[in-house]
Amino acid sequence: MELSEELQACLREFSSAGPAELRENGSRIAPLASLTWEVRGDSAKPLLHLWSENHNLTRRVLAITEHSDDRLSLAVERFGRPRPERLEFLRIEFERSPRELSREAFCQRLAALCAEQFPDETVESLTASADLEHSLSGNYVRGVLRRGSLRTALLALPDAASQELPSRAVTFALLWLDRLRQSARGGHVSGLRLVVPRGAAPSVAQILPALDQQLNISLYEYDPVREALEEVHPRALANFESWLVPLRETQALLDQARPALAPITSRASRAVTIHPAVHSREVWLRFRGLPFVRWQDQKVCFGIPDPEKEFNSSSLSTFKRLLHNLEFYRNPLASDTRHALYRAHPERWLESLVREDISRVDAALDPRFLYSQVFAGTSAEHGILDLVGVTRSGRLAIIELKATEHIHLPLQAANYWLRIRRHLEQSDFSRYGYFPGIQLQAQAPLVYLVAPALRFHPATDTLLRYLTPKREVIRVGLAENWRRGLRVVLRQ
Numbered sequence: 001m002e003l004s005e006e007l008q009a010c011l012r013e014f015s016s017a018g019p020a021e022l023r024e025n026g027s028r029i030a031p032l033a034s035l036t037w038e039v040r041g042d043s044a045k046p047l048l049h050l051w052s053e054n055h056n057l058t059r060r061v062l063a064i065t066e067h068s069d070d071r072l073s074l075a076v077e078r079f080g081r082p083r084p085e086r087l088e089f090l091r092i093e094f095e096r097s098p099r100e101l102s103r104e105a106f107c108q109r110l111a112a113l114c115a116e117q118f119p120d121e122t123v124e125s126l127t128a129s130a131d132l133e134h135s136l137s138g139n140y141v142r143g144v145l146r147r148g149s150l151r152t153a154l155l156a157l158p159d160a161a162s163q164e165l166p167s168r169a170v171t172f173a174l175l176w177l178d179r180l181r182q183s184a185r186g187g188h189v190s191g192l193r194l195v196v197p198r199g200a201a202p203s204v205a206q207i208l209p210a211l212d213q214q215l216n217i218s219l220y221e222y223d224p225v226r227e228a229l230e231e232v233h234p235r236a237l238a239n240f241e242s243w244l245v246p247l248r249e250t251q252a253l254l255d256q257a258r259p260a261l262a263p264i265t266s267r268a269s270r271a272v273t274i275h276p277a278v279h280s281r282e283v284w285l286r287f288r289g290l291p292f293v294r295w296q297d298q299k300v301c302f303g304i305p306d307p308e309k310e311f312n313s314s315s316l317s318t319f320k321r322l323l324h325n326l327e328f329y330r331n332p333l334a335s336d337t338r339h340a341l342y343r344a345h346p347e348r349w350l351e352s353l354v355r356e357d358i359s360r361v362d363a364a365l366d367p368r369f370l371y372s373q374v375f376a377g378t379s380a381e382h383g384i385l386d387l388v389g390v391t392r393s394g395r396l397a398i399i400e401l402k403a404t405e406h407i408h409l410p411l412q413a414a415n416y417w418l419r420i421r422r423h424l425e426q427s428d429f430s431r432y433g434y435f436p437g438i439q440l441q442a443q444a445p446l447v448y449l450v451a452p453a454l455r456f457h458p459a460t461d462t463l464l465r466y467l468t469p470k471r472e473v474i475r476v477g478l479a480e481n482w483r484r485g486l487r488v489v490l491r492q
Contacts, residue, residue, distance in 0.1 A: 004046035007061055007074075008039045014072045014089050022050065023088045028104060030055050032089055048076070048087075059087055103128035106158040107141055109227070110195070114145060114154070117229050121145040121152070128158075134179050135407060135459045140169060141195075142176050150188055153177045156195035156222070166200035170207050171411050174466045175459055177215075191216030198223050198230075205234040210414035212466055242419050243376035245278045247433030257283035257295040264293060264300070264311065264319075269327065273352060279376060287326045289348025290341070304341070332484045346403035347385050353486050354387065354401065354450070360486040361399065361450055361476055364391045369435050370399075375419065386416050390435050396424055396445035403482075405455050410463040410473075413447050417471055420445050444470050453477025453490040 014020060020032040034052050039061075041047040050057045059076035062084055066073035072089040107126045114123050124146045130138030143154040155173040157166055173194050180189045196204055198221045208217060220229040253276045264285060265272065275284045285293035293300060294307040301307040302319055309315055328334070329341035330349075336342065351372070358365045370389045387399040398420055400413040421444055429435060449456070456475065464473055477490025 002043040003061065003063070004039050004041075004043040006064060007046060007048065010064060010067055010072055011037060011039070011089075014091075017069070017091075019092045020089050021092055023090060024057075025086050027108065029057065045077075048074070059085075061087075103138075103141065103158060106156070110141060110143070110156055110222075113222075113227065113229050114143075118145060121147045124151065126154075131179075135172075135175055135457070136179070137172050140172050142172075144180065145193075150190045151180065153180050153189055153192045154195070155192070157197060157200070159197055159224075165203070166196045167203045167207055167411070167415070168408055169194060169196060170204060170211075171408050171459075171463065173217075174211075174463055178462050178466070191218065193218050193220060195220045195222055195229060197221065201232040201234075205232065206418070207411060207415050208234045210411075210418050210468055210471065212468055215466065242423070244374055244423055244428050244432045244434075245376050249278050250276050253278055253281065253283060256298075260298060260300050261285065261293070261295055264302075268323070271327070271330075271352075273355065275372075277373060279373075286348060286352065287323075288330050289350070289352045290326070290330060290345050291348075292322065292326065305344075347401055349483060350401050350403050350450075351385050351387070353482065354399065358389050358399070361448060361488070362474070362491075364393075365397060366390050366392050366438075369438070371434060374434070388420060388434075390438055390440070391446070393441070394439050395441045395443055396420060396429075397448060398445050399448045399450060402449075402451040403455065404451075405457045407457045407459055409449060409451075409457065410460055410467065413449060413473075414467055414471065417445060417447055444472070447471060447473045448476055449473060450476045451478065452480050452482055454480060 015032055022029040022032055022035065030052060035050045035055065036052065038049045039046050040049065045060050045062060048059050048061050059074075059078055062075040062077060064072070065075050065086075070091040074087040075084045076087045078085055107128055111123050111126050114121070122145065124144040126141060126143040128138055128141045130136060136142065139157070141154075141156040141158060143156075145152045145154055153173070153176055155169060155176050157169045173192055177189065177192045192215065194204060194217065196219070201219055201221050204219060208219070211217070217234075219232045219234050221232055222229055254274070257276070261274070261283065265274065268285075268287075271288045273286050275286060276282075277284065281296065283295040284291050290304065292304050292307065293302045293311070300311040301309060302311050302315075302322060303309050304322070309318065311319060326341060329336060329339045330344075331342075334342050354361060355370055357367050358370050359367045366389065370387055372385065372387050374388055385401040387401065389397045389399060391397055398413065398416055400409060400416070402409055423429060424440065424442070424445065429440060449460070454477075456477065460475070467473070475490065475492045476488055479487040479489050
């Protein structure tokens with residue numbers, strides 16, 4: 001049988017037997033199913049043409065070097081290359097998702113860019129696979145560059161379309177750096193390079209001043225049009241803008257809403273608290289942290305999860321049923337702890353308990369003052385609550401609350417600390433009416449990380465080690481049954 005006929009028969013058999021992918025000299029090209037192929041020309045040295053929307057490859061086939069159930073290997077010639085090369089079709093267990101293919105393609109582009117941009121260094125490894133044992137996400141590409149005995153950690157966020165916030169890359173970059181430093185093999189890890197999509201550097205640069213300045217961190221943006229890595233100097237981008245909400249604006253909003261909310265608050269128990277949101281011109285009522293009433297533009301609506309039913313005389317009976325259900329199911333002593341009303345918004349429930357008496361977290365904290373949503377804009381992070389208080393001696397204190405494990409808690413607290421410290425240095429708190437009668441200390445704010453003791457993420461201690469020594473952090477662990485009352489079982 002001529003080589004061209006044998007090649008066509010092998011390709012038809014291999015492509016019909018299940019998922020496979022094409023590799024050239026060990027580098028993955030594409031899934032076989034996504035390619036169209038054709039054999040033509042000289043029957044002794046036929047041309048194999050493979051193409052798709054994203055690929056176009058033509059090679060002269062010299063021989064079939066291996067043909068088995070799992071592999072079809074070809075010795076091929078590439079035009080302009082004197083030596084034979086290797087083209088392989090490999091059986092795979094399942095088709096890879098578009099996301100996995102995109103990550104792998106980015107790894108290959110990044111390796112080529114690093115070889116161009118850092119010619120004195122060798123790309124030792126690059127991977128986008130998750131390492132759950134060490135809390136390393138598969139949403140990022142991790143790598144190591146080597147120059148002699150020195151190694152540099154590399155972490156890259158592949159594309160701007162990713163659902164990951166660029167600032168979260170810092171969490172995984174620090175964990176990757178720590179993983180390499182703890183590894184016995186290799187050499188000294190001299191620094192860390194962060195690669196983010198074009199335009200994402202400012203959000204990452206804002207958090208870097210909260211890290212230990214002894215860390216050698218460099219920041220790059222990936223430009224897919226120019227196929228280049230552009231170094232960005234974090235200090236030029238780290239001056240972010242934020243504004244405190246003047247306390248008089250909060251009070252004015254409450255004064256507008258109180259007459260309309262009075263029929264509800266007068267009949268509600270102590271479990272109902274009132275919360276103004278100046279940035280959206282809304283006032284919310286929460287039942288043990290769960291929002292169920294919204295005031296906006298003199299209109300009051302209620303409902304869970306979205307307050308859509310207007311509160312009036314005709315809807316009063318419906319509202320009473322809702323309030324009864326909340327009192328029954330969202331109760332510290334409720335027997336049905338799996339009910340949706342019991343489980344919803346655990347952080348907000350925890351906040352309501354902290355608000356009752358902040359001195360339960362630490363007796364040094366002044367129970368008269370505790371503020372939330374002090375910034376004019378909303379936080380980009382979700383699920384972590386930021387509160388600002390003060391010690392009895394006048395030192396600002398940031399309280400971060402979390403009811404479940406959250407790997408980004410230390411870095412989110414660090415971001416908030418930077419903003420609060422800046423406003424403290426500019427005397428904005430006294431200017432905007434916060435902490436009346438208190439002489440605030442110039443000392444950097446304290447940070448309290450508050451969560452059930454068993455719910456701190458295992459990576460928390462590692463991340464805290466890489467933060468600036470100027471930032472004093474106190475971990476407060478609560479008893480697991482915190483809904484029945486705050487009881488501190490751990491303070492570090």
